[in-house]
Amino acid sequence: MFYCADCGKELINKDTIKAVADMFRKQGVGKWWDTDASEILPQGTKCECGCTKFTKEKDIMDVWFDSGSSHAAVCEDREDMTYPPDMYLEGNDQYRGWFQSSLLTSVATTGKAPYNTVITHGMIQDGEGKKMSKSKGNSIAPQEIVDQYGADVLRLWVISADYRTDMRMSQDALKQLSEGYRKIRNTARYILSNINDFNPDKDMVSYEDMTELDKWALMKLNQLVEKTIAAYENFEFHTIYGVMLNFCIVEMSNFYLDVLKSRLYTEKPTSQVRRSAQSAMFIILDSMVKLLAPVLAFTCEEIWKYMPHYESDDTVSVMLGDMPKVNELWNNKELEDKWNKLIDVRNDVNKALEPARNEKLIGKSLDADVTIYAKGEILELLKSINEKELAELFITSKAAVKDGEAPDAAVAGDVSKVLVEVDKNEKCGRCWIHSETVGTIAGFDGICADCVKKLTE
Ligand SMILES: [Zn+2]
Numbered sequence: 001m002f003y004c005a006d007c008g009k010e011l012i013n014k015d016t017i018k019a020v021a022d023m024f025r026k027q028g029v030g031k032w033w034d035t036d037a038s039e040i041l042p043q044g045t046k047c048e049c050g051c052t053k054f055t056k057e058k059d060i061m062d063v064w065f066d067s068g069s070s071h072a073a074v075c076e077d078r079e080d081m082t083y084p085p086d087m088y089l090e091g092n093d094q095y096r097g098w099f100q101s102s103l104l105t106s107v108a109t110t111g112k113a114p115y116n117t118v119i120t121h122g123m124i125q126d127g128e129g130k131k132m133s134k135s136k137g138n139s140i141a142p143q144e145i146v147d148q149y150g151a152d153v154l155r156l157w158v159i160s161a162d163y164r165t166d167m168r169m170s171q172d173a174l175k176q177l178s179e180g181y182r183k184i185r186n187t188a189r190y191i192l193s194n195i196n197d198f199n200p201d202k203d204m205v206s207y208e209d210m211t212e213l214d215k216w217a218l219m220k221l222n223q224l225v226e227k228t229i230a231a232y233e234n235f236e237f238h239t240i241y242g243v244m245l246n247f248c249i250v251e252m253s254n255f256y257l258d259v260l261k262s263r264l265y266t267e268k269p270t271s272q273v274r275r276s277a278q279s280a281m282f283i284i285l286d287s288m289v290k291l292l293a294p295v296l297a298f299t300c301e302e303i304w305k306y307m308p309h310y311e312s313d314d315t316v317s318v319m320l321g322d323m324p325k326v327n328e329l330w331n332n333k334e335l336e337d338k339w340n341k342l343i344d345v346r347n348d349v350n351k352a353l354e355p356a357r358n359e360k361l362i363g364k365s366l367d368a369d370v371t372i373y374a375k376g377e378i379l380e381l382l383k384s385i386n387e388k389e390l391a392e393l394f395i396t397s398k399a400a401v402k403d404g405e406a407p408d409a410a411v412a413g414d415v416s417k418v419l420v421e422v423d424k425n426e427k428c429g430r431c432w433i434h435s436e437t438v439g440t441i442a443g444f445d446g447i448c449a450d451c452v453k454k455l456t457e
């Protein structure tokens with residue numbers, strides 16, 4: 001808007017607006033400040049009083065109108081952008097601000113909302129729920145977190161916090177989060193160290209030929225993929241951290257990778273069972289890094305550089321890969337039910353081993369033999385599996401299954417009773433299993449018969 005320099009009457013009409021708009025379009029909005037009114041207005045512009053000199057208005061009409069019309073000025077106008085834009089993202093103080101003024105101007109000019117989706121977030125508070133402020137000294141600068149824990153942990157905090165309400169941030173929470181980060185990283189590192197001789201093009205074992213435990217792991221991976229993709233799509237990022245952490249700790253470290261150890265360390269490197277485990281681990285790691293790449297960008301890129309890939313894959317960067325998809329072939333309700341029961345029994349065994357370990361009767365679980373007393377369907381299930389495989393699952397030297405009354409020394413668990421006995425046989429120097437066959441084969445001192453078989457195959 002302009003004002004007459006003489007009588008002060010305001011000047012604003014179609015011609016003056018067009019003149020200003022043309023100037024903005026060509027020279028940018030900043031031009032307003034260093035251009036004289038006479039250079040902007042059409043030649044011959046005159047006030048009612050006859051004066052031809054004008055001054056410019058220097059106040060902003062409405063800051064919300066300015067920002068609220070950006071969908072038109074920015075998105076409608078540029079070829080590389082679309083109208084309406086996919087998403088408006090701002091703090092929850094913008095309902096009466098930017099979201100509102102954008103909606104009003106867009107509905108007025110086009111009849112529709114200026115965005116497909118609106119995401120709002122709460123504010124960051126300190127550990128006690130107080131507003132962060134520099135003067136109170138309770139704020140944590142992002143750079144401090146990056147310096148201490150790395151950028152990936154800061155990003156992990158961002159997704160782990162439920163942004164839909166106000167979020168609390170404290171040094172304690174960050175420390176805890178960095179431990180969670182380490183668990184995820186260590187899971188990846190363990191898998192990496194066990195697939196370094198694995199070439200997916202040559203060594204991949206087809207799903208049908210995999211061991212049941214490896215099939216179980218892929219089924220759990222399916223569930224991880226399904227939950228994580230759904231969380232991304234619904235902008236429920238905070239669930240990603242919990243789901244991934246649970247997968248790494250409960251399903252991978254505490255169970256799957258733990259049980260795999262003997263297979264990975266004692267089987268012949270090229271044996272079908274070891275390749276089966278490697279195939280599953282490769283698929284799991286490949287999916288994990290792709291799922292986490294948007295969050296743990298640096299960590300995932302680093303893992304990607306060190307892991308094997310299919311030759312046909314574009315391996316330049318994990319960022320170029322597509323998100324993994326659920327593989328229907330791997331879903332198996334029957335298998336899940338069966339293994340849920342086996343995991344229950346395994347938990348009973350672990351519970352029974354604990355006192356023996358505390359009393360220093362055993363060191364590692366391999367120093368013990370266990371006898372499981374069960375009934376009904378648990379007994380049926382255990383009887384259907386050979387005792388060697390059960391011992392492998394429990395990571396004990398021997399495992400037996402018995403019907404009937406358990407002796408008093410047995411420890412009652414959730415689904416069974418478990419008797420723990422120390423295995424007095426000599427420990428095999430290779431697989432660490434106690435066995436009466438250790439040293440019985442000439443030329444193989446201190447080695448059990450099973451290991452000799454694997455070594456001489
Ligand atoms: Zn005038």
Ligand SMILES: [Zn+2]
Binds near residue numbers: 428431432447449451
């Ligand atoms: Zn052995």
